[in-house]
Amino acid sequence: MVTRNDVARLAGTSPAVVSYVMNNGPKPVSAAARQRVLAAVKELGYRPNAVARSLRSRRTWTIGVIASDSAGGTSPFFGQFTRACEEVAWQRGYSVLLGNSAEDPARAEGYVRRFMEHQVDGLVLMRVPVSPDRAEEMRGRVPVVTIDHSAPPHFSRLAVDDEEGGYQATRHLLEHGHRRIGFVGGPLDITPVGLRAEGRRRALREAGLTGEGPVAEGELSLEGGYDAALRLLRSSADRPTALFASIDDQAIGAMRAAADLGLRVPEDVAVVGFDGAREAAYTVPGLTTISQPIDEMARHATETLVGAIEQENAAPLIKIFSATLVPRGSCGCPEPRGRG
Structure with a gap:
């Protein structure tokens, strides 16, 4: 040898x-x-010799990344985020183990347990809840970075300002003259969705509009957005003239629902999404969206985790990223040329 x-x-x-x-x-x-x-x-x-290397360094040179994607791994946000995580990890000499909890707390706990049994050097949890007992068990054993607004104090926490993003989206539709703005959202007990809905309510209140307005919940997927938008748009009497969807996939599904009902986007109903997925630039018309800095967040999460792995007892980090409005044709803004 x-x-x-x-x-x-x-x-x-x-x-x-x-x-x-x-x-x-x-x-x-x-x-x-x-x-x-x-x-x-x-x-x-x-x-x-990987075994000898691990024994010498007391590391396995692996990182566990667990997503919470109810759409079965199809969400552009999760796909783009995990891809960027893997790229940074590879550059730093680490391999990535990937799990999808599918919004199932028991499955999430199972992945955390299995990855710890495989002695991963660190974990990135993407909107994955961890029980207090499990979080305490992880203290001092494995560094963790969460992509969420709430986490145990010994976890590093990164998130986008979801409420401000929801406010920006709704404010933009108000500036286009809309007053009946529907919300196509996932389950509101999912923290980012609830915060985006709260941002929408804040913008409506500032505009002097009282009440919740038209809301339809659906799965965080293309199909979920399609079904929820159908429920809002089928009524001719109080049909919303604009829709804000909690993720881009739901917004794209809503655009298809409008087309199937014979409604034009944006002439009959304007649509705004949230995520900034690459696919948003390729719809017709292009999808206006609140863009999260997905690649930047993923790089920051992975670098933070590697830093915690290689510098034991590193202090946990809290960082909130800003979201940015990307206007395209779906809200009535001029359509950008090329790929938007």
């Missing part, structure tokens, strides 16, 4: 330099030395 010492002899370096190249650190290596090591690795067919 080819060893690290064999690679070092052929490359003309020390075994420690070989280790730094293979592990991307912890010490820097000159470009020339790195090239010699990589050439020697290729020539000799060297494969590091």
Whole structure:
């Protein structure tokens, strides 16, 4: 079996330099030395012993990422977020284990337990609730970054300002002259959805509009948005002239529902989504959306987690990201050219 010492002899370096190249650190290596090591690795067919590496470093070099996607892993937000997490983890020398709790608390607990049994070095929890007992069990054993507004104090917490985003979306529709603005939302007990709905209510109150207005709940999916929008748009007497959907998938489903009812977007009903998924730029008309900095959040979450793994007892971090309105044709704004 080819060893690290064999690679070092052929490359003309020390075994420690070989280790730094293979592990991307912890010490820097000159470009020339790195090239010699990589050439020697290729020539000799060297494969590091992962078990020995883990024993030496007391790490498994794996990160667990658990999403809470009721649409079965199809949400653009979760897909884009986990992809960006994986990219940063790979660059830092870590592999990613991915689980989808499908909004099921028992399944979420099961994934947390299994990933800890696999001795992952850290966890990213994307809107995944953790019981107090489980959270206490994790204290001091594995660093955790949550993408949510509420979490135990020893978890790092990242989130977007959902209420302000809901306010921006509704305010924009009000500025277009709409007064009957419906809400196509997921279950309101899901924290981000409830906060986006509260932002909508705040904008309506500021405009002097009382009451909740037309609301229809549906699954956080294309189909859920379609079904909820049908319920709101079928009534001709009090039909809303605009819809704010709690995620982009629901907004796209709502646009299809409007088309099936013979309604034009935005002439008969304006539509605004929330997420900033890439797909929003490709609908016809383009979907106006409240854009979350998904890639930035994912990079920040992964870097924060890796930092906590490599610097034991690092203080937990709390960071709230701003959301940005991206206007397109679905609300009545001019349609941008190209891909929006």
